[in-house]
Amino acid sequence: VIVGITLTAGDIAERVGGKLVGDSAALISGVAKIEEAGSGDLTFVANPRYARYLAQTKAGAILVKPGHGGEHGTLIEVADPYAQFLRMLEVFHPRDVWIEAGVHPTAVIHPTASVAENVTVGAFGYVGARSRIGAGSVLYPHVTIAADVVVGEQCEVHSFVSIRERVKVGNRVIVQDGAIIGTDGFGFVPDAGAYRKIPHMGTVTIGDDVEIGANTTIDRATLGETVIGAGTKLDNLIQIAHNVAVGKHTVIAAQTGVSGSSRIGDHCQIGGQVGIIGHLRLGDRVQIGAQSGVAGDVADGDIVSGSPARPHSLWKRIEVLVTRLPELVRRIRVLEAEVLGKKTNEKDAN
Amino acid sequence: VIVGITLTAGDIAERVGGKLVGDSAALISGVAKIEEAGSGDLTFVANPRYARYLAQTKAGAILVKPGHGGEHGTLIEVADPYAQFLRMLEVFHPRDVWIEAGVHPTAVIHPTASVAENVTVGAFGYVGARSRIGAGSVLYPHVTIAADVVVGEQCEVHSFVSIRERVKVGNRVIVQDGAIIGTDGFGFVPDAGAYRKIPHMGTVTIGDDVEIGANTTIDRATLGETVIGAGTKLDNLIQIAHNVAVGKHTVIAAQTGVSGSSRIGDHCQIGGQVGIIGHLRLGDRVQIGAQSGVAGDVADGDIVSGSPARPHSLWKRIEVLVTRLPELVRRIRVLEAEVLGKKTNEKDAN
Amino acid sequence: VIVGITLTAGDIAERVGGKLVGDSAALISGVAKIEEAGSGDLTFVANPRYARYLAQTKAGAILVKPGHGGEHGTLIEVADPYAQFLRMLEVFHPRDVWIEAGVHPTAVIHPTASVAENVTVGAFGYVGARSRIGAGSVLYPHVTIAADVVVGEQCEVHSFVSIRERVKVGNRVIVQDGAIIGTDGFGFVPDAGAYRKIPHMGTVTIGDDVEIGANTTIDRATLGETVIGAGTKLDNLIQIAHNVAVGKHTVIAAQTGVSGSSRIGDHCQIGGQVGIIGHLRLGDRVQIGAQSGVAGDVADGDIVSGSPARPHSLWKRIEVLVTRLPELVRRIRVLEAEVLGKKTNEKDAN
Secondary structure, three states, X not given: OOOOOOEEHHHHHHHHOOEEEOOOXXXXXXXXXOOOOOOOEEEEOOOXXXXXXXXXXXXXXXXXXXXXXXXXXXXXXXXOHHHHHHHHHHXXXXXXXXXXXXXXXXXXXXXXXXXXXXOEEOOOXXXXXXXXXXXXXXEOOOOEEOOOOEEOOOOEEXXXXXXXXXXXXXXXXXXXXXXXXXXXXXXXXXXXXXXXXXXXXXXXXXXXXXXXXXXXXEEOOOOOEEEEOOOOEEOXXXXXXXXXXXXXXXXXXOOOEEOOOOEXXXXXXXXXXXXXXXXXXXXXXXXXXXXXXXXXXXXXXXXXXXXXXXXXXXXHHHHHHHHOHHHHHHHHHHHHHHHHOOXXXXXXXX | OOOOOOEEHHHHHHHHOOEEEOOOXXXXXXXXXXXXXXXXXXXXXXXXXXXXXXXXOOOOEEEEXXXXXXXXXXXXXXXXXXXXXXXXXXXXXXXXXXXXXXXXXXXXXXXXXXXXXXXXXXXXXXXXXXXXXXXXXXXXXXXXXOOOOEEOOOOEEOOOOEEOOOOEEOOOOEEOOOOEEEEOOOOEXXXXXXXXXXXXXXXXXEOOOOEEOOOOEEEOOOOOEEEEOOOOEEOOOOEEOOOOEEOOOOEEOOOOEEOOOOEEOOOOEEOOOOEEOOOOEEOOOOEEOOOOEEOOOEOOOOEEEOOOOEEXXXXXXHHHHHHOHHHHHHHHHHHHHHHHOOXXXXXXXX | OOOOOOEEHHHHHHHHOOEEEOOOOOEEOEEOOOOOOOOOEEXXXXXXXXXXXXXXXXXXXXXXXXXXXXXXXOEEEOOOHHHHHHHHHHHHOOOOOOOOOOEOOOOEEOOOOEEOOOXXXXXXXXXXXXXXXXXXXXEOOOOEEOOOOEEOOOOEEOOOOEEOOOXXXXXXXXXXXXXXXXXXXXXXXXXXOEEEEOOOOOEEEEOOOOEEOOOOEEEOOOOOEXXXXXXXXXXXXXXXXXXXXXXXXOEEOOOOEEOOOOXXXXXXXXXXXXXEOOXXXXXXXXXXXXXXXXXXXXXXXXEEEOOOOEEHHHHHHHHHHHHOHHHHHHHHHHHHHHHHOOOOOHHHHO
């Protein structure tokens, strides 16, 4: 449950480095969207589309760009209203750990495991042999930490997360519910009409400040390691295959899949439901449109779309022309009638 | 295990409001497909394709449309054989709760939580602070109900379901195994070369009579709530992003993803592996073909297909013409030879 | 933790039936990639691309094809270096069960369940009424085995796997973390503006030697059973709908979905993110390219790609022609100018 604090509009202006216009003594104890804000709420206008709400909002204080607030209520002028709103959101609603601190009596911590003193392990938590959980980390109920795992400091690991043997997780990593880190990769060799499993002796390394979405799966390497670089954010239901390396500060949207041994650079933006085949190299700052199928390397800074993926501008031209195919067929028919004396045939009528 | 009941064919005819032709005393104690039915089974023929089985089936009684049964065995004539078959299926095989009633001794119920008297909580169930579970609901083993959650009456929550803090679930909701409701949405703002997490203070509201498939993920709203309307059915491995609103009695097939803040109307039918980008408005009774990529608003009653999605009839025409591209190229070449005297060049040969 | 063994290069040559060239007494206690191997490691070169590492590797012994090793270090010549490397990998690193053998004291085994004597059930394991677990099987922490389930011998069932009521699992089956077997299929009939759930009385049968990937979902049949044939391998996040039958020794890559009642043959290879609509028949040895959308039956041995899927060679031609659409439009314009005296219009400029 959220225990609030109360600040004056003047306090807030000071914290965000803004200029206060209006009642500096107005008491603020929460944040809300401008359509829903009450007299005790801070709100913001960043997008001009929302300026129309300024006249009607009941908000106690409004973060706006300088000169964008009109005559309405108590304004706090800042260059970046949304970013400052988020900062204050964290002040009013600090991240809520919804279980009691400490190790729950039902949790099973292996005698050889090491759990830092201020770690929280929820009900039915399991920490396997020789694993280490760093200071300040919170494991919500029903987590499996296998053997020889390292989880860093200030991590947040939610229910039904499985972190398999020998996986290394950095600091301040958030793993949402149901994510699976370190299962065997999908590797088999044909053997007398059946398949023989390739043992997966490698592991997974997750960098600092990574977030991993709900029910996302990350396979361990055959040998060596699958890597998710520092600051990278993975959405829900993503598949990362064995021996993949994702760089730093890359964001990947939901339901995307990356096949084995592909490497993705830093600061990339990858849309949802994208498929990336195996053994590719994607550079830094690459952008990939949703539902694309990437079947070749992509150079630094390139933007690609479509399945198979092509340069984004070519893909857009092609999409327009595909929609115009019925018209192109008609134009070919007109030419044929003129040149070859051909009549429109039935087959062309669709 | 299923403990059966036994009815006569006459009893069944009465229950389904049908006309009995044959042996009204035939004893029926179960249901089966027509190919597999034995002498104690009720079966049905709805699709004429299956009428050929009438001559050979050993079924004790057969639900058929009036006049569609021929001379075979004991018939029960009804207007809607499949619907009546389903009704009788529920009579013979009532939904089986496969765990013992009551709260399992290993379950952890927070002292401030409230669990109605006839609720079942399976082994290793967790119900967090101030959460409430309504009468008649069944939580199978290994469920996490976080803090401040409300689960309505007569719900069925399966293993490894996580319902996160402050989520509200209606009555008669079924949540299949591994579904995750209320994780943080995928929202970050760029901040000095890295990403800063947008706190997700909102929640999720699930209406009455909703079913949520296995391993489906539903993110909480940034502010406000993500909504799944009453009677809506979500298949497995679906992604519903933050602040999405899905209407009532809408069905969404497996592996579809809906991006942030999009709104979907009532009575829609959305195929599998569909992607819907963010901030769209889809009307009521919209139909979307499997694997479509929806990148624009869709009006009430419209049918769209393809990626990017287009009106279904246009998409079908385009698909036909795309397949005919090799022929169109040949026709252009013929025209060029005639008009420009150009010869077929090698590049065109593929 | 891995407890190693040590062999001489001569021992290894004997085990793999190879010819030793070099120091037969070299001590080997592990395996590694050629770039990373140390003096105690066995490595291999199968792909000529890696031959360049031969000069620099510190590996104690190298599996190579006869005559492919040059003058470098200790070689073991075999016809199939990679397959023999995998065999030795299993020798040096036998599959590691990372929990203690036996039934963990926190596990809940129903009094009517039967667990063979050398079965391991990890912490918080649940085995329901009348279920049977075969000899040598390992259930990792946090597994739910519902009622009336049969799990065969030598199986490996990982954390957060749910095997629902009445499901039958063969021998030597591996189920990775979070996979769900036997949830209700997605079946509803319209009923007065709402949907009525179709009861799913059927079950799922999993053949011997199957592997099921992390967070994959397999629905139970309406009546009868959903079947995964012996030796078949399913990757992560796959959806198998009700009444589907997958044959033997078929491999399906991640995030693919198979809709209700479709049948897939033996020895098929299906790429990632493929969608297969319902009620189809796919023959044996079928190959399907990644991201394809299969909307019709596929004959034995056929190779299809694209969405909608077409014969692979046609699909490749079409993809080339789609990319050339801008050129085709230009050619039509040239013809129109010549024949009809038409000028390039603006609309065509894109």
